Amino acid sequence: EVQLVQSGAEVKKPGESLKISCQGSGYTFSTYWIGWVRQMPGKGLEWMGIIFPGDSDTRYSPSFQGQVTISADKSITTAYLEWSSLKASDTAMYYCVRRQYRWNYFDYWGQGTLVTVSS
């Protein structure tokens, strides 16, 4: 069974750093792209970026380029989303997703990680 299991909720202060994770199982992790999707409170879905764990090829949405860093460690089948300096506007639910290459959709979603940034 394919699963994407994300790390738990985080409460941080503005200016702090954060790295959240997404561990894949039930499939060959290194052969599927893993993406990240943001959902701000009460709002819609926004694609942030995507990584191919096999070679760490990474693409970012222009809206998120330079704001976050996406990485992966295929040896432990885990992808990461990282901030170096959080802002209150980063408060959101973050989902990791697996890309299905043939039709370019996201077939599996993690359960979400809620990040709250507040002073």
Added chain:
Amino acid sequence: EIVLTQSPGTLSLSPGERTTLSCRASQSVTSNYLTWYQQKPGQAPRLLVYGASSRATGIPDRFSANGSGTDFTLTISRLEPEDFAVYYCQQYGSSPQTWTFGQGTKVEIK
């Protein structure tokens, strides 16, 4: 960048009714890379339809979708209580690689 506009924003309907949700793209969607997701409160989105018209595994046949180019629709033939949710369309663009979501249509109980 392609913008997806979903309409209406909210639908107030009763169980058993039929409904059609619209997703319009600002430019033609490449190769029908148009996907629909369903999201219930407190849950992650769930894949419903990919390739503009192919139902994902386990999705009931009361859900159907079609369209091409810039106009796409998702139809629920007979609303069940579990279908009240928010529905998002999404498109993929290849140059550069981007995934764009519509703003969502909320289907609520009347």
